[in-house]
Amino acid sequence: MDLYHNNMSVCSQKVRLVLHEKHLKPVEHHLNLRAGDQNAPDYVKMNPKAVVPTIVDRGQPIIESTVICEYLDDAYPDHPVRPKDxxxxxxxxxxxxxxxxxxxxxxxxxxxxxxxxxxxxxxxxxxxxxxxxxxxxxxxxxxxxxxxxxxxxxxxxxxxxxxxxxxxxxxxxxxxxxxxxxxxxxxxxxxxxxxxxxxxxxxxxxxxxxxxxxxxxxxxxxxxxxxxxxxxxxxxxxxxxxxxxxxxxxxxxxxxxxxxx
Ligand SMILES: N[C@@H](CCC(=O)N[C@@H](CS)C(=O)NCC(=O)O)C(=O)O
Structure with missing residues (x-):
């Protein structure tokens, strides 16, 4: 799994909290948001809004931190982060x-x-x-x-x-x-x-x-x-x-x- 993120970005923090909870260790790609790394055409192909985070898993880019968090719990059910009730x-x-x-x-x-x-x-x-x-x-x-x-x-x-x-x-x-x-x-x-x-x-x-x-x-x-x-x-x-x-x-x-x- 690859994670495209930024150290201080709130949405990246959300996704990293789930990754750490599940002991998942993706390859990390840090984007400098002040330098405009998120605007690079290859990145925008994966994330058309040019924002972080994005994960790439099983060859597929997944965007939107809320969606990514639920995806991680679906794809990696150990250490669940959704209540059963x-x-x-x-x-x-x-x-x-x-x-x-x-x-x-x-x-x-x-x-x-x-x-x-x-x-x-x-x-x-x-x-x-x-x-x-x-x-x-x-x-x-x-x-x-x-x-x-x-x-x-x-x-x-x-x-x-x-x-x-x-x-x-x-x-x-x-x-x-x-x-x-x-x-x-x-x-x-x-x-x-x-x-x-x-x-x-x-x-x-x-x-x-x-x-x-x-x-x-x-x-x-x-x-x-x-x-x-x-x-x-x-x-x-x-x-x-x-x-x-x-x-x-x-x-x-x-x-x-x-x-x-
Ligand atoms: N709804 C998106 C929002 C993503 C977002 O706005 N990310 C910010 C950092 S928290 C960003 O990449 N900003 C880059 C910019 O504004 O240039 C998500 O939850 O993933």
Whole structure:
């Protein structure tokens, strides 16, 4: 099996969490997303949206992290990551949809506004243009250009913080009564949400689950103590943390203001 991924990408973290849980060791191909490796024509043939991750197994490329995670559990059933109980499995799927129906975009918007756009802006206008031109789809090019101008004062940032906040409330509600998101067992529900909560932590925004949502912090501690968390911890790029932590700390009062309205 081959894995095309990026060390800090949330969707790659999801897939690696499942691979590590199952003790599967694919050949890893690390893509530098700032250099535009994901736009290379050979990669776009496998993943037409030019995003990571992609796995190639049995000669077939498989894309979309949620689909990949379920594929891995179908193809490699040892160390299952889906509850047997149909009710819990349905609940698991409600959680795994959450990134795909809004949280992933919210995470990208928040991460870009606070930190990632500064990485691009530091590259200078020529490199930015080369990167934008390499995106395979005009809507993606436009979205990327817009994001470069959207800082923490922008309306999309406020909407993204509110979307994140809503998910944290939903998580706390569930985790007040069960140890894991789908119920009694660790599952793809937890895998789907871990990277998004870790991202807030990397942005020094863990205060968002202080107080009535403290069950989210206890859940994150339980997730981090599991051996498969090496799929996140062993791939951390310190340069990203050095950028994200201070940026998130600087935005605390702006975020508190958004959440107060
Ligand atoms: N729905 C896709 C989203 C994949 C995605 O957006 N990946 C990001 C990293 S987490 C990416 O490759 N971004 C590259 C870019 O924006 O240029 C999935 O779940 O696999």
């Amino acid at each position: 149909p009710i819990e499995r349905a609940r698991m799927r409600i959680w795994t949809q959450i990134p795909d129906t809004g949280l992933h975009m919210a995470c990208a918007t928040v991460s870009f506004a606070l930190a990632f756009r500064h990485q691009f802006l530091a590259l200078g206008p020529d490199a930015i243009e080369r990167y934008a031109a390499g995106r395979p789809d005009p809507a993606m090019r436009e979205g990327f250009r817009q994001r470069l101008n959207q800082g923490p004062e922008s309306a999309p940032f406020a909407a993204a913080i509110k979307a994140y906040d809503k998910v944290l409330t939903q998580m706390a509600h569930q985790l007040d009564s069960t140890p894991w998101l789908a119920g009694a067992e660790y599952s793809l529900a937890d895998v789907a949400l871990i990277p998004y909560v870790v991202r807030l932590d990397h942005l020094a925004l863990a205060w968002m689950w202080d107080g009535p949502r403290a069950s989210v912090g206890r859940w994150l501690a339980r997730c981090s103590a599991r051996p498969n968390f090496s799929a996140v911890a062993d791939y951390i790029d310190q340069k990203y943390l050095d950028l994200m932590g201070p940026a998130g700390r600087d935005a605390r009062s702006r975020i508190a203001e958004i959440l107060a309205h």
